[in-house]
Amino acid sequence: MIYLHLFLAFIRIGFLAFGGGIAVLPLVQKEIVDTYQWLSTAQFLDLVTLSELTPGPIAINSATFVGYKLGGVFGAVISTGSFCLPSIGFILLISKFLSLFEGNEKVQKIMKGLRPSVIALMSLAGFTIAQNGIMDWFAVGLCVISFVLVWKKMIDPIMMLILAGIAGIFYYR
Amino acid sequence: MDVLIKRKKGILWILFVSFFRIGAFTWGGGYAMVPLIQRELVQKKELMNDDDFINILSIAQSFPGAIAINTAGLVGNRLAGFRGLLVAILGSVIPSFTIMILAATLLFHYGDLVLVQRFFRGATPAIVALIATGIFSIAKKAFKQRFDLIISSGFFIFLFLFDFHPFWIILIGALTGLVRKS
Numbered sequence: 001m002i003y004l005h006l007f008l009a010f011i012r013i014g015f016l017a018f019g020g021g022i023a024v025l026p027l028v029q030k031e032i033v034d035t036y037q038w039l040s041t042a043q044f045l046d047l048v049t050l051s052e053l054t055p056g057p058i059a060i061n062s063a064t065f066v067g068y069k070l071g072g073v074f075g076a077v078i079s080t081g082s083f084c085l086p087s088i089g090f091i092l093l094i095s096k097f098l099s100l101f102e103g104n105e106k107v108q109k110i111m112k113g114l115r116p117s118v119i120a121l122m123s124l125a126g127f128t129i130a131q132n133g134i135m136d137w138f139a140v141g142l143c144v145i146s147f148v149l150v151w152k153k154m155i156d157p158i159m160m161l162i163l164a165g166i167a168g169i170f171y172y173r
Numbered sequence: 174m175d176v177l178i179k180r181k182k183g184i185l186w187i188l189f190v191s192f193f194r195i196g197a198f199t200w201g202g203g204y205a206m207v208p209l210i211q212r213e214l215v216q217k218k219e220l221m222n223d224d225d226f227i228n229i230l231s232i233a234q235s236f237p238g239a240i241a242i243n244t245a246g247l248v249g250n251r252l253a254g255f256r257g258l259l260v261a262i263l264g265s266v267i268p269s270f271t272i273m274i275l276a277a278t279l280l281f282h283y284g285d286l287v288l289v290q291r292f293f294r295g296a297t298p299a300i301v302a303l304i305a306t307g308i309f310s311i312a313k314k315a316f317k318q319r320f321d322l323i324i325s326s327g328f329f330i331f332l333f334l335f336d337f338h339p340f341w342i343i344l345i346g347a348l349t350g351l352v353r354k355s
Contacts, residue, residue, distance in 0.1 A: 016343055020240035022307045027339055034336075046280065049296045052303065054276050056196050056269025057206070057239035064273040069281075073274065080270055084262060087238030091246040091258060094232060106351060107235045113350015115315035117342045119308055120328030126304035127333070133297030142295065146302035151309065158200045161299045168295015169288060 002071050003078050009036060010063050010079045014086035017059055018111075019118040024059040026121035029128065032066055039066070041132045048129065052161055059083060138171050184253045185260045191218055192245045192264035197272075199241070206241040210248075220252060241265055324349065 009031045017024045025048060033044050051061035060080055067079030134140055142164050149155045155163075191213045199206040207230065214220045221229075229251070233243035242262055249261030283289055315321045328346070331337045 012340075015237055016339055017237045017239065018343060019311070020234070022304055023311075024239070025304070030339055045297055045300070046284070046293055048300055049293055050273070050276055050280060052200070052300065053296075054269065054272045055198060055200050056265070056272070057241045059239040060242070060266055060269045061273050064270050065277050068274055068277050076270065076274060080266060084238070084242055084266065087236070087242050087246055088258065088262070090236040090238065091243070091250055092255070094236070094247075095250055104235075109353070110347045110350045111235055112315075113348070113353065114343065114346045115311055116321050116325040116349075117328055117339075117346030119311055119315060119325045120332055120342060121339055122304055122308045122311075123325075123329050124332045126301055126308065129297065129304065130301045133294075134301060139294075139298040143298035143302050146299040147305050150302060151306050157303050157306075161296050161303070164299035165292035165296040168293070169291045172291040172294050173287075 003075060005036065006067055006071060006075055006079045007082045010067075010082040011085055013059070013063075014083040017083075017086075018114050019122075022058055022125075023118050023122055024062070026125040028059075028062050028066070029125055038070055041128065045129060045133055049161070049165075052158065142167060185256060187218060187220070188249050188253065188257055188261045189264040191220075192249075192261045193268055195241065195245075196265040197268035207244075210241070210244055214248060220248070225251075320353075 013024065013027045013031055016027050028047075029044055032038050033041055039047065047062055047065050050065060051058045054061055060083065063079040063083040064076045067076035069075075071078065130143070134143060146160050146164055150157050150160055195206060195209050195213055199209050211223075211226055215223055215226050229244060229247045233240055233247055236243065242265060245261040245265040246258045249257035249259070251257075253260070280289075312325075315325070324346075328342050332339070332342060
């Protein structure tokens, strides 16, 4: 039964995952934390950190993590596979009707129209994570410093994550 | 394309290895993977030229899914049909999948260690910062018109206060995109 739910949850996420990268996180949060309550918000934070620290697409990493936690390796195969299914369907569709997609004005308009949606969804994810993960002034400082360094491209995002983690080890004892 | 057909026997293996390498050595997903895919496919393996690649990349962003997976599938499909599609997607997923299983196992075993918890506690503010940079880089493109800013804020309120499912926000966004003049 859990496999069926994993399948449904991640195929839905796959269908709605516009924007790439961390834009998928709010969808994962909605399904996994809110709808199914498979993870607490604190566990979701761990998932996000781990998905960033390990290589590969964030969506794939989080699908694998959730599937593995709930249903072992087979659960991970189900969740990761069902996340990819909509992509595969779209690719096959597009290869049949390529002219409909390539340089199509309507498709471009839709993608532009989706930007505010993606921004709102990501803001919500950022906001909930901040609510649960930024509890003191040290964390606020760490967040601001990380933002400036990453935004100005002075440091690689993953390196920043590791340094912030190490700072946490020293500060929170 | 003639060159490709001649070495079609090897093409599945080449696709698998290329996307395996991309999956294993890029962090962060999304657009972070694009330059690596380009270097691997266009410059090193010469499977396609720059125009082809840019074309595929723009199509890969016009439907949902991880950008890396969509790009892998489109490239595989174009070069070797459905089998190519599967092999390329498998190649890009297997490294993340395996490494995540190992990492999650470690977390489940050692997650209670104080050291690990402190690390995660320190990393979380940086995650918030990463999400903020993601938002800013999309907003830079989107907020050239004030209208987008208003829509975004409206969406945020609906999501936050009224707990709307993301589906509706995405549907309304797509529809407003279709209706708008520019």
